[in-house]
Structures are given as C-alpha cells and as structure tokens.
Amino acid sequence: MSDPIDDLLDAAESGKSIIKNRDILHFTYIPDIILHRKTEQEQVTQSLLPILKKSRPSNLLVYGKPGTGKTLVVKKVLSKIQERVEKSNFPIKLVYSNSKEETTLYGLLVSLGRQLDLKEKELPTTGLAISEVFKRLLNKIDEGKLNAIFVIDEIDYLAQLVAKTGKDILYQLTRANERLTQGSLTLVGISNDLTFKEKLDPRVISSLGEEEIVFTNYDVEQIKKILEERINESFIENSVQEPALNLIAALAGGEHGDARRAIDLLRVAGELAERQQSDKVTIDHVREASQKMEENKEEKSLKSFPLHEKLVLIAIMKANGSSTGEIYSLYKNLCKTVGKDELTQRRITQMLSEIELSGLISGRLIHQGIHGRTKKFKLTISSEMIKKTFKEDLTLQDIV
Numbered sequence: 162m163s164d165p166i167d168d169l170l171d172a173a174e175s176g177k178s179i180i181k182n183r184d185i186l187h188f189t190y191i192p193d194i195i196l197h198r199k200t201e202q203e204q205v206t207q208s209l210l211p212i213l214k215k216s217r218p219s220n221l222l223v224y225g226k227p228g229t230g231k232t233l234v235v236k237k238v239l240s241k242i243q244e245r246v247e248k249s250n251f252p253i254k255l256v257y258s259n260s261k262e263e264t265t266l267y268g269l270l271v272s273l274g275r276q277l278d279l280k281e282k283e284l285p286t287t288g289l290a291i292s293e294v295f296k297r298l299l300n301k302i303d304e305g306k307l308n309a310i311f312v313i314d315e316i317d318y319l320a321q322l323v324a325k326t327g328k329d330i331l332y333q334l335t336r337a338n339e340r341l342t343q344g345s346l347t348l349v350g351i352s353n354d355l356t357f358k359e360k361l362d363p364r365v366i367s368s369l370g371e372e373e374i375v376f377t378n379y380d381v382e383q384i385k386k387i388l389e390e391r392i393n394e395s396f397i398e399n400s401v402q403e404p405a406l407n408l409i410a411a412l413a414g415g416e417h418g419d420a421r422r423a424i425d426l427l428r429v430a431g432e433l434a435e436r437q438q439s440d441k442v443t444i445d446h447v448r449e450a451s452q453k454m455e456e457n458k459e460e461k462s463l464k465s466f467p468l469h470e471k472l473v474l475i476a477i478m479k480a481n482g483s484s485t486g487e488i489y490s491l492y493k494n495l496c497k498t499v500g501k502d503e504l505t506q507r508r509i510t511q512m513l514s515e516i517e518l519s520g521l522i523s524g525r526l527i528h529q530g531i532h533g534r535t536k537k538f539k540l541t542i543s544s545e546m547i548k549k550t551f552k553e554d555l556t557l558q559d560i561v
C-alpha cells in the first residue's frame with residue numbers, strides 16, 4: 162500500500178514546479194520597474210526631495226483606489242532617498258506603519274516609537290496616556306536631531322481610531338514641527354478613500370494635505386503589462402497561457418484596475434496548477450482561483466459577525482426569501498434552542514440592513530396594499546457556505 166504522505170512528497174520532489182520564485186509574488190516585493198507610474202514617482206520624489214537638501218518636506222497625502230501602487234511608489238522613493246542619505250551624515254529616520262494592522266491608537270504610536278528605537282523601558286506597550294506617548298516620540302526626534310518621515314498607510318483607519326478615542330493626535334502629528342526645536346517630522350498619509358478628507362477636522366485638512374497626489378486607476382491593458390512583467394520574473398518560461406493571463410487582467414482590471422488582486426489571482430492560480438501537477442496555468446486554474454478567493458472572503462466576513470447576526474443569517478438561510486417578520490420569529494426560535502436571550506424586532510430590523518450592506522444578503526421591498534410594506538431577504542451566498550463556516554462554531558453547530 163502506498164503511503165499518502167510519501168506520495169505527496171514524491172510528487173512534490175519529482176513534480177513540476179512552475180513558480181521559480183515565490184517571493185516575487187508576495188505583496189511586499191518591490192519590483193525593479195514600476196510600470197505606468199512615471200508621473201506619480203516623479204511627484205512623490207519632488208515632494209520629498211527637500212529632505213536631501215536637509216530641509217523639511219511638506220506633509221503629503223497620497224490618494225488612490227486599492228491596488229493602484231501607492232504604497233509601492235512611496236516605499237520605493239523612500240528607499241532610494243534612504244540609500245543616498247546613508248552616505249551623508251544627515252540623520253533621516255523613515256518609519257512605516259499600516260493603521261489597519263493596529264487596533265488601538267496606542268498600538269500605532271508604539272509601533273512608530275519602536276522604529277525610532279524607543280525601547281520598552283522608554284516607551285512601555287501599555288499604561289501611559291496618549292499625550293505622554295506622543296511626547297516621548299517627539300523627545301526622541303528632538304534629542305536625536307532626527308528628520309523623521311512617518312508613512313502612515315490606510316490613514317483613514319487612523320482617523321477612525323482617533324474619532325473613537327476622541328484624541329487630537331492627527332492634528333498634533335501634522336503640527337509636530339511647532340514643538341520640535343532640533344529635528345523635524347514629516348507625515349506621509351496614504352488613503353484608499355477619496356472622500357476621507359471630508360470627514361476630517363478642517364484644521365487637520367490644511368496641515369495634513371499640504372501636498373496631495375492622486376493615483377489614477379489602471380486599465381485592463383496596464384494590468385496585463387504589470388502581470389507580464391511579474392510572470393517573467395517569477396514563473397518559468399511559457400507556463401502561463403495567454404487566455405489565463407487575459408482572464409486575470411479582465412477580472413482584476415474590471416472595476417478600477419486592482420494590481421494587488423491581479424497578482425494574488427496569479428499566485429493562487431499558479432499554486433493550484435502546481436498542486437494539480439500541471440505544467441501550465443490555464444483559464445480553468447484562474448476561474449478556480451477566483452472562486453477560492455471569493456469564498457475565502459465570504460468565509461472571513463461570516464466568521465467576523467457577532468452571535469446574533471449569525472443567528473439572523475441562519476434564520477434567513479432556513480427561510481430564504483422571507484419577510485422581516487418571518488425572519489424574526491425564526492430567529493426567536495433559534496435563540497431558544499441555543500439558550501440565548503432574543504433581541505427586539507426593532508434591533509433585528511436594523512441588523513438586517515447592516516448585514517445587507519456587507520453584501521451577503523439582499524433585500525427587496527414588497528408593497529402589500531393596505532397592509533403597508535415589508536422587506537424580504539435572501540442570501541446572496543450559498544447555504545453550503547453558511548453551513549460549512551458555522552459548523553465550526555460550538556454554539557451553532559447543532560442548528561445549521
């Protein structure tokens with residue numbers, strides 16, 4: 162009898178590996194050539210150029226839809242500046258943080274502080290007031306006479322964190338120079354949300370967006386060129402079929418040209434092809450990859466819902482196409498079965514609108530003559546997906 166582990170290991174050893182360098186398909190990889198972004202590279206460089214001449218650049222705000230190369234361009238410009246200043250004696254400190262990866266404002270400031278070499282003793286992970294944390298960051302910059310550039314990716318999340326905690330940190334960050342006597346602080350904010358500024362305090366807007374650069378969307382042809390470049394570097398020759406490439410470009414380029422989605426699709430399709438011992442990535446691998454990525458997204462979003470939202474989703478699954486009233490009575494029964502107190506119908510009606518926003522269910526308003534109107538809901542995802550995901554939840558596994 163063959164051993165299943167050995168079989169797989171044998172296949173992997175003797176099997177075809179069509180991806181020659183996986184790292185190149187990772188989102189942190191910085192390619193040598195950045196296509197279609199000449200103007201943007203020039204604009205970002207121009208804006209940060211003063212630092213090479215030992216003066217403080219303006220704060221910069223970079224906008225654009227997801228996957229349009231914002232982070233890539235900013236990182237590349239900064240790494241080139243870094244290379245040059247390392248040769249001089251001018252102490253520049255580049256600090257990068259992604260707001261989405263931090264759940265608290267404190268966490269974000271500490272992550273910036275660590276990159277300024279502030280140790281736990283000087284900047285503890287918990288316990289200080291936000292204003293104190295901020296003061297210590299500034300002191301470090303001042304004492305070291307550092308010229309710090311804080312790159313804050315997904316800065317709209319930082320704005321939300323700030324709104325939640327009611328602190329004035331964004332304003333203070335943009336005005337930090339007024340408090341510094343020796344060093345300087347420049348802020349580079351990156352945002353996907355073009356309307357982000359409208360939500361800010363007007364005082365913050367003027368100092369944060371001293372300069373602004375907007376990244377335009379890629380079209381399908383541009384996405385295709387970016388993919389071709391990446392394929393040359395990461396796959397062995399002729400291993401991605403032309404129709405497969407076209408489909409990836411069409412899928413990722415459709416709405417606004419998301420290069421990240423394109424490269425992710427390419428990687429997943431390549432991995433599927435390898436797993437199936439195929440020596441080519443075909444259009445079927447791309448379809449399968451796209452479906453898999455879509456399912457992962459749905460699964461993640463289902464798992465992130467709190468318990469009562471999950472119960473409402475199960476109620477809709479059991480009576481697909483039902484009215485709010487019917488869903489509510491089913492939900493009440495489910496609460497009884499799992500031994501939880503039910504929420505009010507008013508709350509559940511509101512919850513249905515919230516879940517609708519996530520795109521997992523869709524609602525249709527039905528007019529019932531003298532009986533007024535009601536909304537009927539149905540799932541936009543398969544009930545199998547709900548069953549599969551909620552089966553892992555101990556409270557829910559017996560009712561799905």
Ligand SMILES: Nc1ncnc2c1ncn2[C@@H]1O[C@H](COP(=O)(O)OP(=O)(O)OP(=O)(O)O)[C@@H](O)[C@H]1O
Nearest residue numbers: 188195196227228229230231232233353387420421
């Ligand atoms: N012009 C390009 N040439 C080569 N690769 C690119 C180009 N634009 C984007 N990419 C690649 O696409 C992926 C996404 O790019 P990046 O992270 O810069 O996008 P972004 O605009 O910052 O997106 P988000 O706002 O979602 O963070 C990265 O892997 C990046 O290397």
